[in-house]
Amino acid sequence: MYLKLALRNVLRQKTRTAMTLAAIVFGVIGLILAGGFVQDTFIQLGEVIIHSQTGHLQVFKKDFVEKGTRSPERYLIDTPAKLASSIEKHAGVDQVMGRIYFSGLLNNGKRDLSIIGEGVEPDKETKLGSFIMISEGRHLKDSDHEGILVGQGVARTLGLKPGDRITLVLSAAEGAMNTQDFEVIGVFQSFSKDFDARAVRIPLAAAQELMFTKGANMLVVSLHKTQDTDRVLAELSAEL
Structure with missing residues (x-):
């Protein structure tokens, strides 16, 4: 019963629901990209140190x-x-x-x-x-x-x-x-x-x-x- 009510409310406000889902999706994608950028930065920094003197x-x-x-x-x-x-x-x-x-x-x-x-x-x-x-x-x-x-x-x-x-x-x-x-x-x-x-x-x-x-x-x-x-x-x- 509660699931049907929730689904009905979601479908009733299609535009708002779509915008909310889009915000969530783009937020997740942004976090993934940011995490990848930070990780790549550390990797590149490590390579610079390795190839500057330390091996x-x-x-x-x-x-x-x-x-x-x-x-x-x-x-x-x-x-x-x-x-x-x-x-x-x-x-x-x-x-x-x-x-x-x-x-x-x-x-x-x-x-x-x-x-x-x-x-x-x-x-x-x-x-x-x-x-x-x-x-x-x-x-x-x-x-x-x-x-x-x-x-x-x-x-x-x-x-x-x-x-x-x-x-x-x-x-x-x-x-x-x-x-x-x-x-x-x-x-x-x-x-x-x-x-x-x-x-x-x-x-x-x-x-x-x-x-x-x-x-x-x-x-x-x-x-x-x-x-x-x-x-x-x-x-x-x-x-x-």
Whole structure:
């Protein structure tokens, strides 16, 4: 009885009923579209972070994140090439790249500047993507064995431009000092002027040679598909 009365009232006001149903339908569609937009925004943001520096996964020694900033030489993966080769055998892994971090002095023949730096595998890093933008010159390549990228602040302080020669002085893992001359390949700009005022980037092999080590602080894992991250993480966690 109540159902018949309700149906009769609905059919009696056809225009109002149609407008109400339309409002409900469009409201639901709007919520679905808005939800999809928000979800897509988070997905795209995640991809930007992944391809700006972090990769999908990172492998490093215990306590490196908390304590390695001041003494990165104490938290080295001893055989990074062997470990990287093992990781690359997992399904879904695109590439694995090593990084090593250091601090030292940069000398232009007239003055010294205290710097922080990282040794990277240039071609792999270029494929991954980076948060730094080149303002002069170009990115490093694997063939740039004695190439160096310097931040805008570093270039400004030492009066550097692409093609200039510069001397890098580092403290090796054992505490000994070592030096090597580099050619400025490019000048970069990042999101932080403070970072650009102190940061440099050189090839991983050159950094290892300067530090008398074959180790690396971190292995960055890049996957073909972000959806595989949890699976590969579980596999590596069980293996390592």
